[in-house]
Amino acid sequence: MSGNAKPTINDIARLSGVSKKTVSRVINRSPLLNEETRKRVDDVIRQTGYIPNPQARALALRRNFLIGLVHDNPNAQMVLGVQQGILSVLKGTEYELIVRPVDRGSTTLVADVRSFLERQRLHGVVLLPPISENDGLASLCLELGCRYVRMGSAELDDAAHMVASNDREVVREVVTFLMTTGHRRIGIITGPPGFRSASERHHGFNEALVAGGITPEPAWAVEGNYRFESGLVATRNLLAQDPRPTAIFASNDEMAAGALHAAREMGLDVPADLSIIGFDDTAIAAHIWPPLTTVRWPIVEMGKAAARKLLAGTIDALPEMPGDALFLSALIQRASVAPPR
Known part of the structure; x- marks a missing residue:
C-alpha cells in the first residue's frame, strides 16, 4: 500500500x-x-x-446485509419505537434497516411480501402486528430461508421467532387499580378489529371487571382505531351515556389524549370528574396535562430483542440478551386518575 x-x-x-x-x-x-x-x-x-x-460480500453470500421491518400499523409511535430498538442493535455493524409498509387487507399481501423478500434478499425480517399474526407470512419466510421474528401482544410462535408482551395481564392490573381507587363505572376505547393487541387488551379489561364482581356494560365499550380523533369521538359517545363512566381506559395513548380533549370540551375536570388511563407510555403521555397514567409498553426493548434474534450467530461481538421472548409491561401512575366524586 x-x-x-x-x-x-x-x-x-x-x-x-x-x-x-x-x-x-x-x-x-x-x-x-x-x-x-x-x-x-x-x-x-x-x-x-x-x-x-458490502456488494461483493452480498454476491459471495447470496444475500444482502439488510434487516427488513414490515408493517401495516396506524400507530406511528409504535413503528418508530421498534425502529429505534432495531437501529440501536445494528449500530456499528454492517447491517442496515429497510422499512416496508404493506396493506394487510390486500388480497395480494403474501405475494407482495414474497416479491419484497426475493428482490431485497434480506438477511431477516421483523413482522409487526397485526400482520405478524398472519401464519402465511411466517411460512413464506421459512420457505425462502429468510430469518424472521414476529412481534405481538401474545405468544405467536416459538421463542426464536417471537417477541411478545403481556397485554392481557397488564390491562387486568389497570382495571383492578381503577376499581381499587373506587371506580365501578369504567368504559373502554378498544383498538381496531383484526388487531391481536386490541383483542388481548379488551379481554383483559372484561376479565378484571368480572373478577371484581362487575358485569361488563356493552354500551361502555366503544371502538377506536388507535388515532387521536377516534379517541375524541369515542369519548363523546361514552360521556353521552346516562349514567356515564367515571373512568375510561383507552387502548393507546393517542386515543387517551383524544379522551382528555373530549372531557375538557364537555367542561369536565380530569381527574376530578373523569379518570383516564392510556397504553404505550409514548412522549405524549408525560407532555399533556394532566400527565397521563398509562402502561409502559417495552417496545424499544422488544425491537432490540427482535434484531438480536435475527443476528444471532452472525456477529461475535453481539452479547446475548436474557428474557428473549416475553417482555412485561408496567402501569405508570401519573395525575390523570383520582377517586370518583
Missing part, C-alpha cells in the same frame, strides 16, 4: 501471509478456519482499517 490508497483484500492477504480466499472466509465468519489464522487476519484488518466491500 502507498500514499492514501485504501487497503484491498489482496493487501490483507499479503500482510497476513494467507490467500485471498482465506481472508474472505475470515470476513464471512466461516467455521472452516483455525482460531490462530482468524485472529491474525482480523488483526491486520483492524490495523489497516480495511472495510470489506
